[in-house]
Amino acid sequence: MSQTATFSHRTFKSQLKKYYSFYTGGFIAFVIALAVAEQLGMSREWIGYWFLFATIGLYAGIGIMSRTAEVAEYYVAGRRVPAFFNGMATGADWMSAASFIGMAGTLYLSGFDGLAFVMGWTGGYCLVALFLAPYLRKFGQFTIPDFLGARYGGNIVRTIGIVSAIVCSFVYVVAQIYGVGLITARMTGLEFGVGVFVGLTGILVCSMLGGMRAVTWTQVAQYLILIIAYMTPVVWLGIKHTGIPVPQFAYGQTLQKLAEVEKKITADPKEAEVRKIFKDRADAANAGLKDPAKGMAEGRAAAEKRLADAQTANAPGPQISAFQKAVTEYPTDPEKWKAAATKDKGLAARAAPPRPHAEPYVGKDEKARDTARLNFIGIVFCMMFGTAALPHILMRYYTTPSVQQARESVFWSLFFIFLLYFTAPCLAVLAKYDVYTNLVGSSFASLPAWAAAWAKVDPTLLNITDFNGDGIVQLAEIVIGGDLIVLATPEIAGLPYVVSGLVAAGGLAAALSTADGLLLTIANALSHDLYYKMIDPSASTTKRVTISKVLLVVVAIIAAYVTSLKPGDILFLVGAAFSLAASAFFPPLVLGIFWKRATKWGAIMGMSAGLAVCIYYMMRTYPFFTNMGVPKMDLWFGLNPISAGMFGLPVGLLTIFIVSLLTPEPDRETQELVEHVRYPHLRGDIVTEAT
């Protein structure tokens, strides 16, 4: 590398630092200005609009400034992104709406067992660092199928790579666009569909004009917003409950206090009363559903008797009116009764006392606990290997100036991701402690303001019903939707509305940045791998970039259309994307680098076998498919369908291994390619970097 190049890299980096410092300062000033405006009487809607349009305008602005028609700029941001900034961009690329909004809620609801995602989504970067990033950077082309194509030769491996990349990225991008629509709707009160449209415009202006270059610099901006948004309310909640502004290191005390409260709630007779109501109703529904006609009549008689008993016993007013309501609203139509009874059956889940937050693998017996442990490990495994195989993440390591910077960049990526992921478990504990101590035990007449507001806005996120009619909130009477935790934290901490707007803007940044990266991956797989490499290798650079831009719009529109159908099992789809990526990509990528003997047919058979096992297991065990008529089978070792990659990946590895040994050794040229990627710099080396 010449001296001028070194010099220009250095100036570039210091300029970037200056720009983004100004930008961060500007953003904080913007939030403060809105806070002042709120005190002066600006309405909530307007704060929402300001956040929405200012941030999307900002991302679009960066997109317009970074527009390009050069191939290397469009596909890999000119390979000039310093490790530190690529780390931030990867962080935003990685952390999706599910991480930002959903993670703390999952941890709130499932306690220790939810930590499988925290571990899986961070530990996977060790595999990226040790097995992939530096070698892919040395190879230095544009996409992941590029590497598979060059290493194994022929179009079959490349094609399997293209299909897998598109499938994984597409299900993932649908989940992101869904998140964009939801957050926009919540921020401004616009319709879900309008929200999707507004968000999509932001994504397109950015990625279409400047490809990877624009996406990179927007993602850095988005990372800064999302991390500020996530940390602000946690700092306040931390001061409230632990007395220090970095509660991540001190919430052990809160966790201990929480365990005490959990014990108290489990022993509380009023709580037991509510849980018994659920158990009785679930039992009655179970019994009644065996003989619906009889069950319906008996149910009515029981409800009437309960009312009569309460009246003779002179029970408190609200209780009598609750029982009265149960009688008058008792279903007369058998179908409606059946639906209500089926719903009641589900109440059995609420009849259990709260599970201790920090306790791993809760189950009714040793066998159930062991299965819970196996499933925890299954999720960790699939999320980790999926992380190390998702093309939109691996692609980011093509953009650094050197192999060493790629290595350092994985460090920065994980560091920036770590900041959010080690905060989420803390937020879950603090919010839970707040709910268990302040909301539980309060009277229905004077609920904490945030709870009253959210229960009114969205009953799917927070529903509190006085089942035993004592006028006091019992824990068993509260149903919380996971997304509530992050969304309501500013209000739980007693912060002004502007912080709620900030959090929504952070969630939007998380969803948009991930959607950007995914759409680019899909469009590149189609334009670069399919069109340029396989259909028309003589296409001019302008034509290639233009085709990529057109495809990006088309894919975005299809993704938005699928999103508008609101497919139900989005969370499962995201999990499935990880298992699929792990089964299809991890074995051929890693063996391709570490084992010279891996052959073309080994890769073809291995990728197919891994994918086949993974898809087979999901189809035969996941209710969504079995309900559509796919014959159902028993779980293997009790492992849930989301962890199908735990079977797919080993099968893939083994198949590549066996088939490679049965087929002739790869030619000299391929072996030289493997040697080439293993050394950051060799004298007299071949050149694979694409420009």
Add this chain to the structure above:
Amino acid sequence: MQLSAKHHEYWRKNLVITAVLLAVWFVATFVEAWYARELNQITFLGFPLGFYMSAQGSLIIYVVIIYIYAKYMRKLDLEYGVDEGELE
């Protein structure tokens, strides 16, 4: 091109550090998760240890693993003359 004995030694050292760090990663992830219930009997910084590791401890170990790898490989590159030159 022909690789020298020195090149092979570089690659062997790379494999060794990769294996060592991978072993640490494996223990911090799967062994830790397997024994989480037992670890929870120990209290660390006010946390049950099993919970602490999964929520924070293992994550810190992951960050450190990648840091050590980047640092070590930079040194190894220079030592074996396969570095890319000054490129900040």
